[in-house]
Amino acid sequence: MSSLRSPAGLRRTLAAVALGLLLSLSVGACGRKALHWDMSNVSDVLANLDLFGMVSADTGKPVHASDFRGKVVVAYFGYTHCPDVCPLTMSHLASAVADLGPLAGDVRILFISVDPARDTLPILKAYTKAFSPQAVGLRGSMSDVIAATKRYHVAFSYGEKDRYGNYVVNHSAAIYVFDKHGKGTLIGSDLTRTEAIAHDLRQLIGQS
Numbered sequence: 001m002s003s004l005r006s007p008a009g010l011r012r013t014l015a016a017v018a019l020g021l022l023l024s025l026s027v028g029a030c031g032r033k034a035l036h037w038d039m040s041n042v043s044d045v046l047a048n049l050d051l052f053g054m055v056s057a058d059t060g061k062p063v064h065a066s067d068f069r070g071k072v073v074v075a076y077f078g079y080t081h082c083p084d085v086c087p088l089t090m091s092h093l094a095s096a097v098a099d100l101g102p103l104a105g106d107v108r109i110l111f112i113s114v115d116p117a118r119d120t121l122p123i124l125k126a127y128t129k130a131f132s133p134q135a136v137g138l139r140g141s142m143s144d145v146i147a148a149t150k151r152y153h154v155a156f157s158y159g160e161k162d163r164y165g166n167y168v169v170n171h172s173a174a175i176y177v178f179d180k181h182g183k184g185t186l187i188g189s190d191l192t193r194t195e196a197i198a199h200d201l202r203q204l205i206g207q208s
Helices: 007-031 085-098 101-106 121-129 142-151 194-206
Strands: 072-078 107-113 135-139 156-158 169-171 174-178 184-189
Touching: 072 085, 072 194, 085 107, 085 135, 085 194, 101 107, 101 194, 107 121, 107 142, 121 135, 174 194, 184 194
Parallel strands: 072 107, 107 135
Antiparallel strands: 072 174, 156 169, 174 184
């Protein structure tokens, strides 16, 4: 009688099969482990990346969402004359991307101006590159800006001009994160910690 057909042999075989199944299930569970996001996962409601005929400050040419395919994109709406929130947020984003080390090249920061009257392409380019080589300034007509802000529910308004023609732009300070395929995925704010941003970007870069 073979060991497989003997009671003892059958028990050993069944035990080995059961152990193998448990191990394979454990490996599968680890591979499918749900990702933890530090920012808010809004993939069910956030619109996908669309750049509404915007022009890149880097090239002076129109850009499209497809130009950033294969990159994780962080979009922020602001203006270069902003005295506080914009430079603080851009600094956080730049630090988070720098913390990625060699993976930084897989990310692009898009700074979308809500003040196209003053934010010319040369000004936008100088502003964004002062923060990060991965940052790109985008400028559009006012109608383009309105279309973009409506799509992502960005609020903005202009203050009264002073005697020198200066004014502030009040605007919401959300940051929008899109995966490598341009799918809207995460949302954060100017208060999101640099470490949290880097953590989530690293996870998105690691996704296929």
